[in-house]
Amino acid sequence: MTEYRRVHRLTPLLRVWATLVALTTIVVFNFATYLANALRDQQFTALLFAQVAGGALGALALVFLVSQIWWACTGFRLGEDELELRRGVISTQVRSARYDRIQAVDVVEPFAPRLFGLAQVRVEVAGGSNSAIEIGYLTRREAEAIRAELLHKIAPPEEPQGGFLVPPIPVARSLVGAGLRLSTLFALTWSLLPTVTDFSATVIVPVLVGFIPQIWRQIDQSWRYNATLDGDVVHLSYGLANRRTQAVPLDRIHAIGLSQPVLWRLFGWWTVTVNIAGYGRESNKASGTSRLLPVGSYEQALELIEAISPLPRELIVNPDWDLKSPRRARIASPIDASRQALALTPLPGTTYAITSHGLFSRRLEFVEVLHIQEVTLRVGPVQRALKVASVRFDLVPGPVRMIARDLELQEAWKLVEALSARELPPVAVKDLTPRLPATRDFTVRETAQVSDLSPGAQCHTPPGKPN
Structure with missing residues (x-):
């Protein structure tokens, strides 16, 4: 069995460095007056100096000793099928992640560890916002080696495509x-x-x-940002205070958003965001960025979307819209109604849904229909009077949110029925018999359709059944 590997000896201290700085500040502040009076009255003798220095050194030695006990009980190993992280002095905690459940592997350099040339390997795992495993701290070279080893175990290496997918973004443009x-x-x-x-x-x-x-x-997530494509993995590098190297497998990208804030139209800049399985909301500070293009030209945005999806350029630039908001929808959406549209675009082996909205701040969203988790039809009081409805696509958590806004009511129902009848790919299930209790009972539930379209009513429909 693979032996546990050690992290750097400074890891325990760096994990609580903010607390140590705060305690040191409090101690210095409390003794500052005493030391100032001693110096002023010329009472700062050699004995007093020895006492102060001895006390400080003793406290430092005690803190370091306790940290080394914690360090000795911390380790990680990369086994045949899973990653394990062990820590704990009084009670031992062991966390593991199977390689087939790993969503992304990042190298993070927080501010304080970065001063010592140390970094942390953060492994994003499917299963919730608190499922990430953090290995650290390690030297930068060790962290990169662990990341490469994990990526090799997750997927075989492919031929690098070379060059930048997104060249380094100028600092002035970020600001x-x-x-x-x-x-x-x-x-x-x-x-x-x-x-x-x-x-x-x-x-x-x-x-x-x-x-x-x-x-x-x-600013931090666009600071000296660059991206490269290595096989089926997008590698990102960015950060001002906390430098980060992030890997995003293409098969973990579930939705793509292309948007242009209103004032960016002065320079023709756009941003590309994605929903990454396992990353959660963009506000999650521990997870990596969900912006594959923080700020760039329209040409850069098109090249990026072409590289990470099967969408051809002509469909990104000029989608063939299937449904649009009727003219009367301007009462419900007086500004955006003319830009609200939906396209269902068949591609070889799949179908993409594309939504558009926003007159001043332009927005386009793209998702493979197989990645739509749930479809919700919503009719508000004003929409009911206008006989229009919105259809929301529920996706994995992330910054991209898709809603086909203010469609004809009958067309909205047909859209819901069409998406609910789609065929999903078979779920690859491994033999988990040794891991499951014999008495465990699994059932499949479906949400019933709601026909009552009273004001504000919602209709949740289950996704298509797998084969």
Whole structure:
């Protein structure tokens, strides 16, 4: 059996570095007055110096000793079928992830470990927002080697295609792109209110605190960003304070979003986001970025979507729309109605659904119909009066959300029926008999259709049955 490997000896201290800095600050602050008085009164003798130095060294030695006990009980190993991580002094915790359940493998360099040349390997696993396994800290070379070894076990290496899928994004473009976001402009305007109004800091600061993390994330995730395509894996590199190397297998990408914020139209910039199985919401800080193109030209966006999906360029640029919002839908959506449309595009071996909306901030979404988890028909009070309905496609968690807005009611029903009748591929089930209790009973449930379309009613329909 493969032996457990050790992480770096500084790992326990770096995991709690913020706490250690806070405690050190408190101690120094509390003793600052005492030491200042001793120096002023010339009472800082050699004995006092020895006591202070001895106490500090003793405390450091104790902290380091405790950390090494924790370090000795931490290890990981890459077995034949799964990755294991073991930690714990009093009680031992062992976490494992089968290679066929791994969604992505990233190398993360948080700020403090980065100062020591250390990094962390983060393994995203299917099964929820808290299912990731973090191996660290390791030297940068070790982390890259572990990542390569895991990727080799997940899928055989393929011939690299060479070159950048997305060339390094200039720093100026990252800063200007973040600055032209409406959230950034609102935060800037709000911060200037005290100069022209009587608003106090107690009103201004709490609002800014809510916007600053979002603005910082936009800059950090596009800072010196670049992407390469190696076989069926997209490799990303980015980060200002926390440098990150991220791997996204193409088969984990479930939906693609192409959008252009209104102020970016001045420069012709676009952004491409994706829903990645296992990553969860974009607000999840621990998970990697879901923006495969943080800010770039339209040509870059088209080349990227062509590389990560079977969609040809002509269908991305000019989809053949099957359904559009009728003219009367402008009462429900006075701004976007003319841009709201849906296309079901057959491709060799599959079918893609494409939605469009947004007049000022343009948005297009693409998803393979096999990746639609549930279909929901919604009719609000205004929509009921107009005899229109919206159809929502429920996808894996992520920034891409798809809704076919304000369609003719009968066409919306036909769309729901067509998607509910689609055939899903057979689920590859391994022999799990040794792992399952003999008394375990598994059932399949389906959500009944709801025919009552009272105001605000929803209809959930189950996906097509697997063969």
